Amino acid sequence: MRDKVNLPETFDTFSDHWAPRIVAEYNGNDIRIVKVDGEFVWHSHEDTDDFFLVLDGLLDIELRDRTVTLGPGEVFVVPRGVEHRPVARHGEVKMINIEPSGTHNVGEGSPQSAAVAI
């Protein structure tokens, strides 16, 4: 059984962006924390929803027909198959993300590294 994890303390242990850390596992999913800044790429996940909970900062989740802006304490789920692009336009964003264990941010062969366990 994993010990509890303190999220603020864990955020203090890293500074790289778009490089998630796995803080817990739940039924084959990774609960990940990540710092992001600037633009990600347009992508979609065919086999999984994409869960976002912003803890600090402002995150735009661009959809093809609108933009959903999340502030601290705001939750949004991009359903599977829906194209989206996360963009942090106003400085660093800290957030929680959930993905099935082993999922890469934008699929196999992407330049993004896989999430790493803390």
Add this chain to the structure above:
Amino acid sequence: MRDKVNLPETFDTFSDHWAPRIVAEYNGNDIRIVKVDGEFVWHSHEDTDDFFLVLDGLLDIELRDRTVTLGPGEVFVVPRGVEHRPVARHGEVKMINIEPSGTHNVGEGSPQSAAVAI
């Protein structure tokens, strides 16, 4: 597609304890927020892990051999099949919990109501 949900604003809409509200769905799981106070009952889930993220207050998760105390920003997962009892000894606790959609807190026939969508 569901709209985003603001967690602090949603917490302000209810005051009952041990009565989760579903704020999002992710791959067949409910992301729930709940206010708790006092003792719950000993229980385990045979088919699912139990995810806790405390947002406010102090929550004791009693296990048979030890107690894990979670404060704000702390995450803990009780693996499936492990007996546990959540206890808020020091006043109200606000937290996020994840369970497979349709799961009751302590199984079928329990006095706890199922989670309701907001």
